[in-house]
Amino acid sequence: MCGLPVDAAREELLRLPGVGRKIADCVLLFGLGFDGAFPIDVWVRRALQQLYFPKRRVSARRIEKFAATRFGPHAGYAQQYLFHYMRTKKPLTLAR
Numbered sequence: 001m002c003g004l005p006v007d008a009a010r011e012e013l014l015r016l017p018g019v020g021r022k023i024a025d026c027v028l029l030f031g032l033g034f035d036g037a038f039p040i041d042v043w044v045r046r047a048l049q050q051l052y053f054p055k056r057r058v059s060a061r062r063i064e065k066f067a068a069t070r071f072g073p074h075a076g077y078a079q080q081y082l083f084h085y086m087r088t089k090k091p092l093t094l095a096r
């Protein structure tokens with residue numbers, strides 16, 4: 001699979017029973033070294049929603065397309081930063 005483009009490798013993984021888009025992208029990024037894979041879990045979706053689409057509802061397909069075009073061939077690195085940001089950010093507090 002390592003000789004395939006990321007989209008073709010993802011399609012091969014999606015053919016396996018029980019494997020969806022997120023799991024396929026996790027395998028591609030963390031197991032097979034495809035830097036362009038961008039797993040979208042609830043934390044990454046929240047980050048993208050808050051940072052890039054505030055006050056708008058966007059579909060999963062739109063978020064996937066946005067991530068692919070916005071972050072390019074090393075999108076997996078961006079995914080890790082977005083995940084870390086959402087997991088560790090401090091809630092906003094109003095200064096008195």
